Amino acid sequence: MYAAVVHALGEPPRYATVPEPAPAAGEVVVEVLAAALYPLVRSFASGGHYTGAAALPLVPGFDAVARTAGGELVYVPGLEPPHGTMAERIAVPATALMQLPDGLDPVAVAAAVNPASSAWIALRERGRLRTGESVLVLGATGNAGRAAVRLARDQGAGSVVAAGRDPEALRRTGELGADRTVPLTGPDEDVAAAFGAAAAEADLVLDYLWDRPAELALDGILRHRTDLARPLRWVQVGSAAGADMTLPSAWLRKADVHVCGSGLGSISGARRNACLRELLDRLPSLEPTTEPVTVPLADVETAWQAPVRPGTRIVFTTPAAETDRAAGTRRRAASAEGAGARETV
Structure with a gap:
């Protein structure tokens, strides 16, 4: 499979082949749809984060929106290099998966969660x-x-x-x-x-x-x-x-x-996850404040260095995202057709 891979600290990742994930006990493999690029991700990838540098080569990406084998749309939080989220498939603890409310766009969620969770935890938990x-x-x-x-x-x-x-x-x-x-x-x-x-x-x-x-x-x-x-x-x-x-x-x-x-070490993982679940439940009613800029993961090396307009965020998508989007379009069309038929009856 393919992933974004950092081979040298300070250099952008390259789109390269990596081994398929091998899930440990209690882990499941999910299909990544969208993963956002933001300062925390860059910091981990450059080796400059205060938690310390990871071993090379590493796959960047701290969180993602993914699809389980059973078809559930989930948010995956808190993966750290060398096993980040910017890959076609990832192995994650089953208990870490957070099911998303119906009807959300994976790309929009990937763009929104990091900045929103930063603010949410600072306001609710720390402030x-x-x-x-x-x-x-x-x-x-x-x-x-x-x-x-x-x-x-x-x-x-x-x-x-x-x-x-x-x-x-x-x-x-x-x-x-x-x-x-x-x-x-x-x-x-x-x-x-x-x-x-x-x-x-x-x-x-x-x-x-x-x-x-x-x-x-x-x-x-x-x-x-x-x-x-x-x-x-x-x-x-x-x-x-x-x-x-x-x-x-x-x-x-x-x-x-x-x-x-307010940061990764300032509250327990359990409290952080509880705050994230609260935020995810509120997403359908919150107006977005960050506009996603969708980029195929295959273009990660170029996009990593590209300037970004204020108020926007690069979101890398995998080939599975296109398949998922097409399937979602078919589901919505079928639902609308069924609703029309019920109206006629």
């Missing part, structure tokens, strides 16, 4: 969002940040402030539920003041940026906060702006600031 609270999303113009804006509003936030660098993408966060925006452009003192004006009373910050934007945000909030003893929960999710920031000790003494992270 403990309560109804009516004020949320600041730092890095709201990325895929995960956009999902965080939508989900914060969906989960009952009283107000949502979106901060980001891309002016057009930032403007569009209003369509997702943001009440106010903070552009991360201009002199530092202006950016800090903007945070003070828009988010001084925030209860929860979801931070996808870290580095200088986080410094300016926290500085601006603490300078303008009415009650410094009011708890501020800061959930660090990503470091798109940089891996380090300066955090003066006085900031932690002058206010009630609680900093924690």
Whole structure:
């Protein structure tokens, strides 16, 4: 069978033949339909993820949408290299499979789950969002940040402030539920003041940026906060702006600031899976915030290095996806024909 294969860290994977998966006890083989490319996948493939580098050669891909031998559409979470999801078939623990609600598009699900789950876990599990609270999303113009804006509003936030660098993408966060925006452009003192004006009373910050934007945000909030003893929960999710920031000790003494992270090691696998199941059950009612760009897995080497428009995500599809899509079209046509016949009777 074929898979995307990384032979050297820092180089894009190549489409190559690999052995068929050999399931261990308790595992099943599923047919992969769609697997998305996103920063976590790139990080694993480059050897730069904080969990450590995997042995080479490796198959990248952290999650996927697949079809079981019995015909069920499932989401496969949390596979790590060297046995990733970007292959025609994969062996996974049977207990890890999460059945998807009927009627979902595998490609759309593959594009949506990673950014949405990042936001969902940060909001629900790490941030403990309560109804009516004020949320600041730092890095709201990325895929995960956009999902965080939508989900914060969906989960009952009283107000949502979106901060980001891309002016057009930032403007569009209003369509997702943001009440106010903070552009991360201009002199530092202006950016800090903007945070003070828009988010001084925030209860929860979801931070996808870290580095200088986080410094300016926290500085601006603490300078303008009415009650410094009011708890501020800061959930660090990503470091798109940089891996380090300066955090003066006085900031932690002058206010009630609680900093924690949200990532692979921050909650148990059981809790992560429970959050994922909650999210998957909600997918049919959630409007998508990420547009999939479908690419055949055979083109992985070229697409891996291609620029991607904001708000989109590359999703690699296998030959089985085309077969599955054709079968789905036939099923829908048969269902519509049956419904028409019942109407006539």
